[in-house]
Amino acid sequence: MSDSNPRRLLGAFIRSHREHLPTPAKSIGRRRTPGWRREELADAAGVSVTWLTWLEQGREVQASVTTLNRLAQALSLSPAERASLFDLAGRHDPDTTAEVPMDWLPQLLTLPDHFNGPAYLIDRVWTARAWNRQAAELFVDWLGVDSSERNLLNYVFLNAKAQQFIVDWPDRARRLAAEFRADYHRRPLDGELQRLVDQLLTRSPAFAHYWQQQTVLHREGGERRFSHSLRGLLSYRQTTLVVAMQPDCKLVCLVPNV
Template sequence: MLETDNLLGQFIRVHRQQLTPPEQTHGRRRTPGYRREELAQAAGLSTTWLTRLEQGRSLSASVTVLARLSQALQLNPAERATLFELAGKFDPYSNTPALAQKRLIKPLQDLPDQFHGPCYLLDSSWNALCWNHQAAQLFIGWLDIPNHDRNLLRYTFLNQQARQLIPNWAERAQRLVAEFRLDYTHQSEDPQIIELIDELTAQSTEFAALWQNQQVRYRDGGSRYFAHPQWGECQFQQVTLQVSAIPELKLVCLLEKAIKDE
């Protein structure tokens, strides 16, 4: 039967047992891999504490301890992320998203052009990394101006053109902040995120009030309405896709819908 009450301890124990034993060992080894005391020594921890952690009697591992454990266990990036996830901790030392983003961004840049409707790719701070021609035509004052700020939240709260483009601006702004707070919980120590929130709070009383409300929502799509100066009233169905290797990246696709006569 699959044990689910001590996933963190099981994870550590199995990876400890998969390590190649140290060259200088004494006595007959009854189990494969590292002994607990050997892993504890390699990670700079006490054997008693590590034993309690493996047995599920302690879940108070700090991010510093988890980082040392990850290094001692020789975990790959995905395994390290799993270790922190099972411990319920954010990994502030990980550069995996940045490295993965750098590796994947080139093929991802071609994705928006594969869609007929407006489509754009957001990073962890909600900056548009790339977008197609339809998105540039739709989002006046954001994606249509060369060398312009590409942050979606700045555009929504600090650009008057956004308020003119989005007829249900107040409702949309409230939803955006609630969706962004969900992302914030996973990267609350990111300096860029903190700086962005401080800037918006200082420059927009509306953002400050919405941020203070602590509302949280999944980015689950839905209808999007626009009052475009050239296209007139238009409606889209939003679909947001996440990149599995980098969940911080979001591909936002707007599928055009016909507005029914009332």
């Protein structure tokens, strides 16, 4: 079972990104581990080595917003990684806009039908809640009438047909795991999220491999290509929309590339 304690998750996250930093040009002595030493990160972030050690060990230490900001800068974190750092530390990042949690809005379920191309809604655990006819015809083994699996992650990582359907599956699967980690870090104590992660860690070696890399990405758009059994190679431009008052809801729209 994966660890869901926010302090230990924070420690593992910082340690992983410290070890992935490029070795300093003026490094002295033999290095047993890649990346930066704790002493180097502590110096760059203006904290003590002892405090940083305890933080990486998941001990009961408090990190202020100012300290987290210095850590994010020293670790050269991306915007998505910075957001996860603050989420795990239980602090509000002053550089971001606060999310407003609300119950699922029923009227959102009709949104996919307003699009001509494939469109679908996924909830906080990335299970499809609504989709249009075009999406069902494209994602036959996920959103089709004969499919019983509606969770996007389970479909991508546990359905063998997905690997044949999704062009460049390894890269897409890696990015999907990194995008999901951003959501997971916002709610590490969410039981349903934790059960999904544990199931994937147990049943999918590929997910376990990507998950252990601690990579975090915002859910981004771009080209998506699929090898359809009846329609051949298809190419779309994907856009993901987040409803301002319902941040758990993602509307994914696919526009055919001409």
